[in-house]
Amino acid sequence: MELIWLVPALPLAGFVLLAFGRSMRGRTAGIVGSLTVGLSAVSACIVAWLFASTGPPGTAVYATSLWPWLELGSASPAIAFSVDALSVTMILVVTIVGFLIHLFSIEHMAGEEGYHRFFAYMNLFVAFMLILVLADNFLLLYLGWEGVGLCSFLLIGFWYRDRANGDAARKAFIVTRIGDVALLLGILMLAADLGSLGIGEASRRAAAAWAPGSGMAVLAAALILGGALGKSAQLPLHTWLPDAMAGPSPVSALIHAATMVTAGVYLVARSNVFFSLAPQVMTAVAILGAATLLVAGASAIAQRDFKRILAYSTMSQIGYMFLALGVAAWTGAVFHLATHALFKSLLFLAAGAIINALGHERDVFAMGGLAKKMPLLFWTFLAGAFGLTALPPVTAGLASKDAIIARLWYVGGDARILWWAAMAGVLLTSLYTFRMLFLVFAGESRGAAENGGSVGLHAGPHGAGHDGHGGSGIGAATAIPLIVLSLLCLVGGLLDFPRFLGGSPFFGSFLGGALPRSADEGGSGLQEALLSLGPLLLTLAGIPIAWLMARRALEREAEPVGKRSSRLAAFVRGGFGFDRLYAFLFVGPILRLAGRGVDAVNLASEGLRGFAMRASRLIRSSQDGRPRRYLAVLAVGAAILLAAVFL
């Protein structure tokens, strides 16, 4: 257990190695990057095994303090890691999914300019993410939090020669920064008011000092929630995620699907004590989650860009997690986080392989008929899609999403509307997933030539002349992660399978050591079965509708330009106009203010400069080099002095 420091240290070492070893040739950089994350995954597994085998599963907390960091009076945060059931779950997800994505990238990114840089950033990201989830105090957590944000920025703008990618990176950085400021304020508030930055210690003191629903508790929870909303791309700070798809597909898989965007869920779960003390904020969490779920799900239906569909889908799935958090189903949220990491990273990797095979074509309307040409990608993508829509036999999404929906039903009362929102979300998920499936894989090929013929939405640098591209030329390093992830999706849900199907809530009881168990008001087996049947039927009902939608969309596509899309469709495709609203409310005024030459922020420093200039001109005029004036001033001064002395 003392070796826990190895888990984040290995990827960090990999980053240092990659950052300074620029002479690595060919795929060495990729292999080094994957190896360090792989070793980190091995040590994470050992830690998890040691953790599970000592004492009753999931109850203990191991804290290792590596060295003191800052001395801030009573609150002196250290570089300290704490291992409990929640962080063990998170490091397993991060390292295993991270390793598979690194492995995939060895071949996927081959031939790209900056191959080396890519793996350095990816390793740095994994290290920061592990620091985030292992942190023993809020300040170290914040370090990891900002670190992953930085890596996200660097990797979104990986193809930085294209200006649009740089803009997307900046947008992601700035929008999440709004949430980060809230989080930092919240952390400082906790330190000032509770006198401790330790997560466990602050939680204990808060529970003792603050009354439920009191102003301080609400403020603390709201500020932490602000950070979580930004990082997890929830309303109203969600606009950066679709644009973040400008980065390479493995980046989208690792950062913008599996790990970083779910850090908000982790943060809320980790600080569950503060949220339990603030029921109003809990309600806000649930409502924002439900709103994001519906808005993002609806936006996904209208998208043309393969990766943007998946991005909106990610936002919508994280909406489910926030819904679960909002009704205090902590374990359910974390379980969905884990399964979502599996199936969404699988979807992104398969999508990335398809996009590369089609020469960076990202428009789903230009695809079609790929089921026959790329059977491996088809079947693995299908496994991910079944996970996303919670269809058997893939258990990953099935177990986790149904658990959340059932949980929402049991909450009852006014919260029943959340259940309806979740059910509507199920239908939306089914619609956009199967629309995408039909458009990409069914029918005949529509234009996008294989092997990098056409110019796609992304005109980035192509890796010319290597075997990673091309439908049939998928190498082992690409195929193995896809297959492993598919298998993990197939069985992942069994960790916490509904009891009426003969499963056992292993995962829930494991996490119960770190998170408060949601009161188990579960009804009879029959009731649970009925509750699970509802989403299943809705999903199945969505399939034919999605088929019709895909066909109509294709028919409309064949019509001349101009008639193609209605205004409503354009509005939905633009993500319900949030971008335009923010441009109008915030970006526009700031740009106007800056453009007019009156920079309010600069006013103080400009004034200081002007004062110095004027004062210096005044004094300079006395030094004009005219001896007669010097003399006159001297005489007048002497006369005044004499007069003062003698009169």
Next chain:
Amino acid sequence: MNAQSLELALGLAAVLFVIGLAGMIARRSLVFMLLCAEIMLNAAGFAFIIAGARWGRPEGQAMFIFLLVTAAAEVAVGLALILRLSASLSASLSGKLKDLDADEIRSGGA
């Protein structure tokens, strides 16, 4: 020397000094400014002599010798500088010297 003649003599010294000072401020020619400096110096020397005579001590006259030497040195250096400047700048007005620019002085002389 009684107190009254002392006051008169010191008044003469003051008048001499003020004449020198006023001349230095008012005149623009460097030569005249140098002359005025001499007048002021003489005013100060005169005050020393008077003070020496009043109290019957030799230090006043000794100081005047020093002043004469200083004035002689000052005239020697100052007059040389002024003549050199008026030769190279073709003007001997103090106002023209406010920018002590070596290039200008050299080119003015050329």
